[in-house]
Amino acid sequence: MFDQIDPRSPTPLYAQIASRVRVAVAAGTLRPGDALPSVRQLAARLRVNPATVVQAYRDLETEGFVELRQGAGTFVREVRAERRAGERAHQAATLVRRMVAEAGRLGVSIDELHAAIADEIGAKSP
């Protein structure tokens, strides 16, 4: 889940970590009551500053995705279906914004982009 964090990206690492958790909650990979790795575990695994993980978890708590139980750890909260759908829509919008920008740089038109998406989806689910 955290394997693709990129220290070279302009998006700060804490935001990348928080985003991975939000995506996993929205997709249902993380279920209510599931425990997140401890700050110590995750920081050591990703070789990032422990403060970075603390900030990611704190942001997720403020947004209502997780709760910090004193001495026990960080757990995923019950997130309503609409909220999860909203998060997926947000991820989709981000994905498309990035794709459209990149297409612009490569000189690919919107029609060509549409055609390529239709092709790809057709190929994936006949």
Place this chain on the structure above:
Amino acid sequence: MTNAVEIRGLHYRAGKSFEIRNLDLTVPRGSIYGFLGPNGSGKTTTIRLILGLLRARAGMIQVLGEPMPLRAPSVLARVGFVPEQPHLDPTLTVRETIRFREAFYPTWDGDWAGRLLQAFDLDPHHPFGKLSKGQQGKVMMLLALAQRPDLLVLDEPTDGLDPVVRRDMLSALIDYVSQHSASVFISSHLVHELERMCDWIGVMDNGRLVSEMPMQQFKNGIKRLLVSDAPADAASAPFAVLARDRNGATTETWLVRGWESPMRAWFDGRGASLQSIVDLDLEDGFVELLRTFRAPREQEVR
């Protein structure tokens, strides 16, 4: 709260060719401070000054709130050091090396040393001198961590080691830091490793500290701008122009510092247009910083 390391007005000279002039450096307590600079820029010299291994001509060094080198014995008891080159007896086994070191540190954590020995997959009966470079690096890290220091000073601890060894060593370091909230001062050429874990960055070049600031500020502030019909005079710009290069009949690439997005309005008011803004990662930022620092026409780098 005092700083982990504080250097003010430091002057040091070795021979005629190399000197450190008027060095100010601050490592906030609890931070992981990445110390960057090209070979020969004075990183190792600065580290040796911090540890009291060299004498400065002038200036003040405080480590963990105590003056160096005056209070070296009590300070060094709380500092873990991983030097660039191992300086251990090659004939002692790993076990003997650990026992020898343990005797000097009342804070020594024998249980943890044992766990690290396993985690690092080290054979305790092997002589240190016969270990691979990566295994030697792991022993050095083990020794520095098991003494439970308040400050770790690491001089290129993972440079030249393979990725698996580097991961193991840095994971152990981070694991230690998250338990003991120790401060870390680490120099390395492996910029992407520093980019992951450091929250402060200092850059040395030619015996001077070129830049020192929080990592996020360092990364956010420096941008590469593609500008068409660029104005000749940028003196009134709300950001600092570090360098500008012409790369076409009407376009220029600007390297700027202190950039914030509303500043694009400055170009609109001058008949210029901003084509794109490129974020720089730490390595690009570092390279560009040195390039502009060394260019004689630029003064506005600090």
